[in-house]
Amino acid sequence: MRQLSEVDQDVIRLAQDPLFPRFLEQITATGGCAHPVHLSGSTTTRDAATGEVLHHYDTRTEPGERLSVRCRNRRASVCAPCSRLHAGDTFHLVRAGLAGGKNIPAQVREHPRLFVTLTAPSFGPVHRATTDGERCRPRRNAGTCEHERPANCGATHDPAEAVVGQPLCPGCYDYPAHALWHAHTGQLWDRFTRATRRTLASTVGLTQTRFPDHARLSFAKVAEYQKRAAVHIHAVIRLDGPDGHHTPPPAWATPELLTRAVRTAARSVLVRSPYSPAVGELELRWGTQLDARPLHAFGDTDGLADDAVAAYVAKYVTKDASDTAAGTDYPLLTWDDIDAAPVSPHVRALIRTCWHLGSLPEYEPLRLRPWAHTLGYRGHILTKSRLYSTPYFALRAHRAQYQQRTATGAPDDPEVVTDSRWRYVGSGHSSGAALIAVGIAEDLATDRQVAREEQARPDA
Helix, strand or coil: CCCCCHHHHHHHHHHCCCCHHHHHHHHHHCCCCCCCEEEEEEEEEEECCCCCEEEEEEHHHCHHHCEEECCCCCCCCCCHHHHHHHHHHHHHHHHHHHHCECCECHHHHHCCEEEEEECCCCCCCECCCCCCCCCCECCCCCCECCCCCECCECCCCCCCCCCCCCECCCCCCCHHHHHHHHHCHHHHHHHHHHHHHHHHHHHCCCCHHHHHHCCEEEEEEEEEECCCCCEEEEEEEEEEECCECCCCCCCCCCHHHHHHHHHHHHHHCCEECCCCCCCCCCEECCCCCEEEEEEECCCCCCCEEHHHHHHHHHHHCCCCHHHHCCCCCCCCCCHHHHHHCCCCHHHHHHHHHHHHHHCCHHHHHHCCCCCHHHCCCCCCCEEECCCCCCCHHHHHHHHHHHHHHHHHCCCCCCCEEEEEEEEEEEECCCHHHHHHHHHHHHHHHHHHHHHHHHHHCCCC
16 A cells, blocks of 8 residues: 555545545535535425425535535636536526526527627737638738837737737837726626617617617627737627516517617727826727627528527636736736746736836726736626626526435425535645546546437437
8 A cells, every 4th residue: 555656545545434425425426526616514304384395405424424516616727627617507597598598488599699708909019820821910011110029920820829818019008008997898788788778778769768669779798818919809799678578579679789889889989098197098998800790590591690609608708817918817916926837928928017007096996906816907808798698696596406316315395494514625636536527527527428429410
């Protein structure tokens, strides 16, 4: 035994435990979660009328006297099994707002719907990926900038090259504007939605205060970092009746009208940053590149497919910072943390800019230092309006109830009362348990892949 590694010794210790089969059941129930949360406690189910105890579950009979549950981290780099679960929830959340389901009526597919992309403005020229032999920035007689760097680039860049997204001249790049634009992205989006409603109202002859009596704007949006480390917003925007997805939109509501309103609103939005003696007052706007395409469902042929949009959003929300040039997955607490962060020189310069600007009193409300690891962007990766579709917590609550009934054997009866007492007792795996969890997660992933391939077979 002494000659075995610590991992092997731990695996043998676990396998010799009489409760090892139950231990495997717990790991399988969490999908092979990499960092499970351990709980201790009990659940008692009683008949609501008589008070008779119908079922009692206590973790004292479990391995280690604890029950393991998922960590539910969305990032694949932190926990791949939970990120796949989060991606599935996101897919159903977005798709329900497009084609119905999850208590959302199927009639929403008849509402005007767009897939909109709002971009960041230019803060300076950067190297870009090229295709078909096209060159990066072929400008004749461009000369050099004030820092004696070439103002053009005649090379071809593969998308995987590290230089893609990096400024041609870091000295000319407007890092303060980039950081402050990120800090105001939420305000830009809020003003964009207001401007869209205002434009729709004026187009059809309504006052802004009367618009909610006729229609409601619903949306789900995801933030995506591009190679140049600037956030783009991808959003599903839907025009409903006054009560949301349960009511049809008015007769004047069409995808064409919504498209014109979105484009007009995006061009009109303006946010001014707080004045600073170091930076001045900046006028922050959306970028000139804007894409607004209608969505179609099932047999329609015009526009993007519902499932394709939902799958795209679901895939993005599980990406980690290294995949998206979004800084780091963890907060940076000191200046030395910035130097040690595994990021590109461009991202490091942005983080340092956030750190410097965050020390100025006029920018204190923007909390640039606490959010320096996300380059000043404070928003969630995915957000939605209240009546777009079912919320995350409803999907998770239904799944938790099902898993609790499966794991504890509690009866599925509306006439019962459940008393639960739980406390946190730890998290994570031992070295041997982590190895077993990885194997179970891989097996489950393989099973899902085989099932998808079977369903895709023409004769299935």
